[in-house]
Amino acid sequence: MKKQLKVDPIKNGTVIDHITAGKALQVAEILNIGKNEKEIMIGINLSSKKTGKKDILKIENRKLSEDEAGSIALISPAATLIIIEDYKVVRKTGIELPEEIKEHIICPNANCITNNEKTETRFYLAGKNPTEIRCAYCEKKYSIDEVKFKF
Amino acid sequence: MKNLISMRDIGKEDILKLITLANKIEQKEIKVDMSGKLAALLFFEPSTRTHFSFETAVKKLGGNTFSMSGTSSTSVKKGETLADTLMTISMYADIIVIRHVLEGAARFTAETVAVPVINAGDGTNQHPTQAMLDLYSIQKTQGTLENLTIGMVGDLRLGRTVHSLAQALSDFNPKFYFASPRHLQMPAYIKDDLKEKNIEFTELEDIKEVIHELDIMYVTRIQKERFAVLEDYEKVKDSYIITKKLLEGVKKNFKVLHPLPRVNEITTEVDNTRYAYYFQQARNGVFMRQAIISELLNLKNI
Numbered sequence: 001m002k003k004q005l006k007v008d009p010i011k012n013g014t015v016i017d018h019i020t021a022g023k024a025l026q027v028a029e030i031l032n033i034g035k036n037e038k039e040i041m042i043g044i045n046l047s048s049k050k051t052g053k054k055d056i057l058k059i060e061n062r063k064l065s066e067d068e069a070g071s072i073a074l075i076s077p078a079a080t081l082i083i084i085e086d087y088k089v090v091r092k093t094g095i096e097l098p099e100e101i102k103e104h105i106i107c108p109n110a111n112c113i114t115n116n117e118k119t120e121t122r123f124y125l126a127g128k129n130p131t132e133i134r135c136a137y138c139e140k141k142y143s144i145d146e147v148k149f150k151f
Numbered sequence: 152m153k154n155l156i157s158m159r160d161i162g163k164e165d166i167l168k169l170i171t172l173a174n175k176i177e178q179k180e181i182k183v184d185m186s187g188k189l190a191a192l193l194f195f196e197p198s199t200r201t202h203f204s205f206e207t208a209v210k211k212l213g214g215n216t217f218s219m220s221g222t223s224s225t226s227v228k229k230g231e232t233l234a235d236t237l238m239t240i241s242m243y244a245d246i247i248v249i250r251h252v253l254e255g256a257a258r259f260t261a262e263t264v265a266v267p268v269i270n271a272g273d274g275t276n277q278h279p280t281q282a283m284l285d286l287y288s289i290q291k292t293q294g295t296l297e298n299l300t301i302g303m304v305g306d307l308r309l310g311r312t313v314h315s316l317a318q319a320l321s322d323f324n325p326k327f328y329f330a331s332p333r334h335l336q337m338p339a340y341i342k343d344d345l346k347e348k349n350i351e352f353t354e355l356e357d358i359k360e361v362i363h364e365l366d367i368m369y370v371t372r373i374q375k376e377r378f379a380v381l382e383d384y385e386k387v388k389d390s391y392i393i394t395k396k397l398l399e400g401v402k403k404n405f406k407v408l409h410p411l412p413r414v415n416e417i418t419t420e421v422d423n424t425r426y427a428y429y430f431q432q433a434r435n436g437v438f439m440r441q442a443i444i445s446e447l448l449n450l451k452n453i
Binding site: 109111112113114116117118119135136137138139140141 | 157159232233234251252253254255256258259262273274275276277340343
């Protein structure tokens with residue numbers, strides 16, 4: 001029997017597979033994909049052999065920057081990136097958790113200098129399972145669910 | 152070392168190097184020369200004690216200072232960014248000492264200016280020169296920093312000094328007792344750091360149970376304002392007041408440290424015992440700050 005895809009294939013672009021179930025919308029937010037006009041398909045709570053349930057995101061004509069991929073890893077460490085060209089998988093990789101994250105995370109501490117002076121934020125990876133990060137300035141540690149991303 | 156921003160940035164080697172240097176300065180084994188150099192003491196948040204200590208340190212090295220205290224009389228009030236204020240000041244000064252109410256302000260300063268920067272306290276985050284003078288005081292009274300039993304007493308939740316000190320000591324295999332009211336316990340992130348390094352610590356509500364084991368007792372003030380209900384404060388306050396009677400039978404090498412200012416948490420009768428060390432501790436602060444400035448400015452022995 002032919003395997004039926006629950007989410008349509010794309011011709012060229014990026015598939016983010018094995019996103020932690022329920023996190024696809026957050027990943028979509030990071031990638032700002034509500035604001036461009038590319039074709040996007042989102043699958044939420046799909047069944048997965050590996051993890052039971054997973055989310056998936058398919059984006060036509062888009063390659064991710066290193067910063068974007070790193071941020072996705074923070075939210076969903078098990079996610080895989082699949083590059084598609086002419087309907088074929090040309091590359092499939094896991095995403096490394098970045099040791100340092102510049103600019104794209106807002107420090108939740110209102111008393112942190114980065115929320116009071118014009119300066120780029122910088123965080124360091126401070127723990128895995130669950131992912132935790134530490135602000136390079138105020139040195140406070142946060143779980144990844146406590147912080148907001150901006151791209 | 153280019154700057155001193157956080158105890159997280161410096162390791163055991165740096166700590167021991169600074170202690171050795173402070174000791175040489177105190178013993179007058181060396182005389183470093185800061186003449187012709189200017190330190191900017193920028194106390195955006197006023198702190199008389201730390202301010203005076205730095206001023207004394209610079210002057211004893213033969214250097215000069217210019218200072219500000221509070222933000223009311225400065226360009227900050229006119230709307231200048233902190234970055235611009237700092238850049239301008241760094242054109243005049245050879246080294247900047249900054250205390251600021253915002254966490255991360257000192258690191259931001261170090262990344263903005265080209266001259267060395269010393270963090271004299273950034274909000275609830277770090278106060279590394281206090282941690283260093285505490286370490287120096289412990290070394291001087293115990294002859295070592297290794298394998299000591301240290302009690303910390305009082306408000307351990309909001310006390311910045313106890314956080315930095317606990318972190319700094321964790322390279323020296325200490326055993327900790329943390330005595331505080333339940334809602335003023337050592338924060339989880341500090342305890343996590345200690346667990347990661349396999350440091351033994353016990354939390355308790357009354358230091359009396361273990362005082363005979365201690366080499367050092369570090370006392371901090373419990374502020375009445377930290378209690379939502381005044382009755383709760385009244386219930387616990389006596390457990391956190393150090394009296395002469397409490398100190399009966401402690402170890403011979405035992406010393407009481409306190410970052411000062413003290414209010415009533417150590418009774419004045421303790422001052423005349425052999426265990427009181429808090430005023431010498433303040434004096435040690437000057438030698439340690441001399442050492443830190445010498446190191447960052449790479450001052451020469453004359």
